[in-house]
Amino acid sequence: MTDDLGTSPDEVQFRFRDDEPADHGTVTVDACCDQTNAAAVRIEPGDDARTLLPFLDRLALIEVNFPAYGDGRGYSSARILREAGYAGELRAVGDVLIDQLSHMRRCGFDAFAPDARLDEEDAARAFATWENVYQRTVDGRRTIQESRHE
Amino acid sequence: MYQYDQYDQQMVDARVEEFRDQARRRLDGKLTEDQFKPLRLMNGLYLQLHAYMLRVAIPYGTLNSRQMIALGDIADKYDRGYGHFTTRQNLQYNWIKLEDAADILADLAKVEMHAIQTSGNCIRNISSDHFAGAAADELVDPRPYAELLRQWSSFHPEFTYLPRKFKIAVIAAEKDRAAMRLHDIGIQIVEKDGEIGARFYVGGGMGRTPMIAPMIRDFVPLDQLITYSEACLRVYNRYGRRDNKYKARIKILVHELGAEEYTRQVEQEFAHMLEQGVEPPREELERIKPFFADPAFEDGAKNVDRSDPDFALWVDRNTHRHKHDSYVSAVISLKPVGGIPGDATGTQIRIMAKLAEQYSFDELRIMHTQNVVLPHVKIADLHALWTALDAADLGAPNMDSIEDMIACPGLDYCALANARSIPLAQRISEKFDASGKTAKLGELKLKISGCINACGHHHAGHIGILGVDRKGVENYQLSLGGSEAEDTALAKITGPGFTEDGVIDAVEKVTDLYLDVREDGERFLDTYRRIGMAPFKEALYD
Amino acid sequence: MKILTGNDLRTGAVTWWDGTNWSLHVDAAADVGEHGDEILAREEALRRVNVPYIIEAEASAEGVRPAHIKDRVRALGPTVRPDLTLKPKDPEAIDWVI
Ligand code: HEM
Numbered sequence: 001m002t003d004d005l006g007t008s009p010d011e012v013q014f015r016f017r018d019d020e021p022a023d024h025g026t027v028t029v030d031a032c033c034d035q036t037n038a039a040a041v042r043i044e045p046g047d048d049a050r051t052l053l054p055f056l057d058r059l060a061l062i063e064v065n066f067p068a069y070g071d072g073r074g075y076s077s078a079r080i081l082r083e084a085g086y087a088g089e090l091r092a093v094g095d096v097l098i099d100q101l102s103h104m105r106r107c108g109f110d111a112f113a114p115d116a117r118l119d120e121e122d123a124a125r126a127f128a129t130w131e132n133v134y135q136r137t138v139d140g141r142r143t144i145q146e147s148r149h150e
Numbered sequence: 151m152y153q154y155d156q157y158d159q160q161m162v163d164a165r166v167e168e169f170r171d172q173a174r175r176r177l178d179g180k181l182t183e184d185q186f187k188p189l190r191l192m193n194g195l196y197l198q199l200h201a202y203m204l205r206v207a208i209p210y211g212t213l214n215s216r217q218m219i220a221l222g223d224i225a226d227k228y229d230r231g232y233g234h235f236t237t238r239q240n241l242q243y244n245w246i247k248l249e250d251a252a253d254i255l256a257d258l259a260k261v262e263m264h265a266i267q268t269s270g271n272c273i274r275n276i277s278s279d280h281f282a283g284a285a286a287d288e289l290v291d292p293r294p295y296a297e298l299l300r301q302w303s304s305f306h307p308e309f310t311y312l313p314r315k316f317k318i319a320v321i322a323a324e325k326d327r328a329a330m331r332l333h334d335i336g337i338q339i340v341e342k343d344g345e346i347g348a349r350f351y352v353g354g355g356m357g358r359t360p361m362i363a364p365m366i367r368d369f370v371p372l373d374q375l376i377t378y379s380e381a382c383l384r385v386y387n388r389y390g391r392r393d394n395k396y397k398a399r400i401k402i403l404v405h406e407l408g409a410e411e412y413t414r415q416v417e418q419e420f421a422h423m424l425e426q427g428v429e430p431p432r433e434e435l436e437r438i439k440p441f442f443a444d445p446a447f448e449d450g451a452k453n454v455d456r457s458d459p460d461f462a463l464w465v466d467r468n469t470h471r472h473k474h475d476s477y478v479s480a481v482i483s484l485k486p487v488g489g490i491p492g493d494a495t496g497t498q499i500r501i502m503a504k505l506a507e508q509y510s511f512d513e514l515r516i517m518h519t520q521n522v523v524l525p526h527v528k529i530a531d532l533h534a535l536w537t538a539l540d541a542a543d544l545g546a547p548n549m550d551s552i553e554d555m556i557a558c559p560g561l562d563y564c565a566l567a568n569a570r571s572i573p574l575a576q577r578i579s580e581k582f583d584a585s586g587k588t589a590k591l592g593e594l595k596l597k598i599s600g601c602i603n604a605c606g607h608h609h610a611g612h613i614g615i616l617g618v619d620r621k622g623v624e625n626y627q628l629s630l631g632g633s634e635a636e637d638t639a640l641a642k643i644t645g646p647g648f649t650e651d652g653v654i655d656a657v658e659k660v661t662d663l664y665l666d667v668r669e670d671g672e673r674f675l676d677t678y679r680r681i682g683m684a685p686f687k688e689a690l691y692d
Numbered sequence: 693m694k695i696l697t698g699n700d701l702r703t704g705a706v707t708w709w710d711g712t713n714w715s716l717h718v719d720a721a722a723d724v725g726e727h728g729d730e731i732l733a734r735e736e737a738l739r740r741v742n743v744p745y746i747i748e749a750e751a752s753a754e755g756v757r758p759a760h761i762k763d764r765v766r767a768l769g770p771t772v773r774p775d776l777t778l779k780p781k782d783p784e785a786i787d788w789v790i
């Protein structure tokens with residue numbers, strides 16, 4: 001399996017799920033569409049997350065790679081997957097930094113495997129940055145506008 | 151005017167504390183400059199030629215006296231006594247210390263202001279018509295929609311790392327006073343079959359490849375405004391180019407895909423988004439609207455006493471028709487002859503604030519032409535207002551004239567500049583004022599940028615000047631025929647560039663030609679459109 | 693000659709490497725020869741300067757003149773605000789920039 005990128009769940013630094021981490025190696029999006037048994041896939045910034053929609057039922061782990069933190073396509077990929085009902089682990093990997101954590105969480109990521117380990121305290125603060133939020137996203141949080149008019 | 155509630159305030163306060171922590175980590179050496187730069191940019195803090203520069207957002211260009219006073223106080227307390235009003239309805243301070251930056255943001259937060267998203271590849275400050283809520287010709291006040299968009303775009307989790315910066319303008323009149331179609335998204339609030347909705351133009355911009363935004367949807371119902379915007383942004387975030395920062399703006403995506411294909415993709419995403427329930431509850435717009443309700447206008451004098459010719463001239467030039475016939479909107483020119491376009495001292499800023507309190511229901515506006523507006527001035531109060539303005543060197547009667555030029559900071563302040571823009575602006579206004587030609591020329595929009603980034607809108611000037619670097623020496627290209635009004639057009643370059651003296655002569659020559667050949671009632675732009683570039687080229691180069 | 697310039701991390705002020713310290717005055721700038729990169733790396737790590745870089749300049753009896761106009765603007769201050777430059781009383785300073 002040449003497409004195996006050999007990621008192991010050991011590198012996950014933050015995880016907001018109760019289920020057992022899926023310990024499958026991930027395959028590329030192309031490979032995932034070709035093979036019927038892959039349960040873990042890795043999305044690169046240029047991949048169209050929507051090509052995975054027919055296979056969501058069999059996927060337990062989707063990694064979204066951020067080769068550089070400034071490339072924000074992965075935020076859209078994550079939200080698209082959650083909007084389509086994907087309930088498995090959605091893991092941000094790569095150049096994941098403190099100041100991106102809260103936004104990633106809001107876009108549906110529930111696991112984080114940064115290239116360089118992050119300071120736990122700084123990260124805890126970052127995840128808690130926004131007590132309230134303006135936009136409705138896939139995290140299901142009530143928005144400020146909804147709170148104003150309940 | 152909009153007022154923060156506890157939620158808005160909490161968002162801004164949270165951001166101040168977050169930045170205070172980041173600045174501390176930088177000063178302590180826990181963050182390298184490479185790591186810190188994107189964080190400070192998200193808070194409008196640049197490193198420019200002489201110091202740090204802080205860009206403060208003035209959402210849709212509206213502010214009250216208390217906020218204006220705070221801006222003046224910050225100029226005196228933390229900067230060197232002045233600020234620079236920009237074409238994007240922002241204020242820039244040029245001499246900021248990193249160690250003060252968090253305190254300044256805290257001072258701003260106390261008056262419901264901030265510098266959030268005034269830089270970086272995110273959705274920037276939403277701009278609007280500076281006469282919104284006052285102009286006789288508007289359909290509705292566009293600002294409630296701009297405020298809805300402000301909330302939606304603040305800290306948007308999906309759109310904080312876009313391919314490039316993203317600028318949105320909202321207007322609600324046929325007359326475009328916000329260069330709407332030169333924005334990434336231009337929204338015009340329109341009426342169709344008795345309903346109010348939004349018309350979307352996407353993919354305009356200036357910079358090195360100027361483009362006029364095509365219309366992609368003629369009517370979006372108001373209860374889908376945010377959803378439609380979200381669809382426009384998602385298509386851009388996914389497919390905008392990231393391989394080359396000069397091709398990363400949405401205008402390039404729309405251009406490369408074609409407006410039709412981009413629209414098709416947006417419509418598809420929109421259909422999907424409609425099912426996601428991203429639109430804020432309809433009550434939110436109804437909550438926002440009363441903040442922008444008309445103040446208590448009173449009937450009064452409809453005409454001024456014109457016996458003082460200086461005053462009469464100022465009234466003719468610098469006031470704009472109001473929807474209430476006893477009022478006007480008054481433009482305070484930040485273009486004194488020989489001055490620096492858009493600069494105001496701390497004292498002047500506070501004087502404008504006081505005058506707004508006294509004469510304009512406590513409200514001010516920032517124009518994209520780098521001037522300030524008092525939107526609701528009683529005609530009966532105009533003389534007193536003018537007298538006070540004149541005493542503070544704020545009474546230049548030159549709105550929309552050649553002296554009312556836009557000039558970016560250029561090489562005097564900006565790290566990206568090729569040439570200085572401000573000295574040109576100063577010399578041109580002095581020259582035209584001295585020869586008395588300003589008045590003869592009437593409406594003439596001159597716009598100057600110090601480099602190809604086009605912060606000074608030179609592509610949209612009736613006359614545009616662009617500074618270039620010619621073997622280490624400042625050189626200037628002249629262009630003609632641009633417009634950022636409802637007849638949006640991009641200016642064309644006349645030919646080879648000029649030295650500083652040469653380009654001033656060139657402006658003289660093209661304006662002389664216009665005066666010679668204009669027909670009745672023609673503005674410079676109209677004459678240019680009628681006779682074309684050839685005669686101007688001849689006057690310049692033969 | 694080759695000289696070093698950058699901004700002070702705390703204040704943002706433009707500074708020039710004088711051989712032992714960072715000075716506000718370009719005339720104090722020292723020729724660093726081939727040692728520029730090494731000094732920059734060390735000084736930046738110590739946070740004694742921010743975003744420093746090496747430039748070409750010319751030394752003469754009058755002082756040090758950076759080769760590029762941008763650095764001369766940095767050395768003096770905005771040409772349109774002589775009062776805020778390092779030489780507010782010297783009307784000819786602006787000509788030195790241009
Ligand atoms: C002094 C620091 C400034 C820097 C570093 C800067 C940087 C830039 C850059 C790089 C662009 C080109 C963006 C692109 O084409 O993708 C740009 C465009 C622009 N900037 Fe600035 N700018 C500065 C000041 C200003 C000021 C003072 C104003 C207002 C007077 C302004 C308003 C604009 C506008 C209106 C555009 C063109 C519209 C567009 O986005 O296409 N900028 N700026």
Ligand code: SF4
Pocket residue numbers: 558559560561564565566567568599600601602603604605606
């Ligand atoms: S146009 Fe160029 S020189 Fe002028 S402010 Fe923008 S980036 Fe600076």
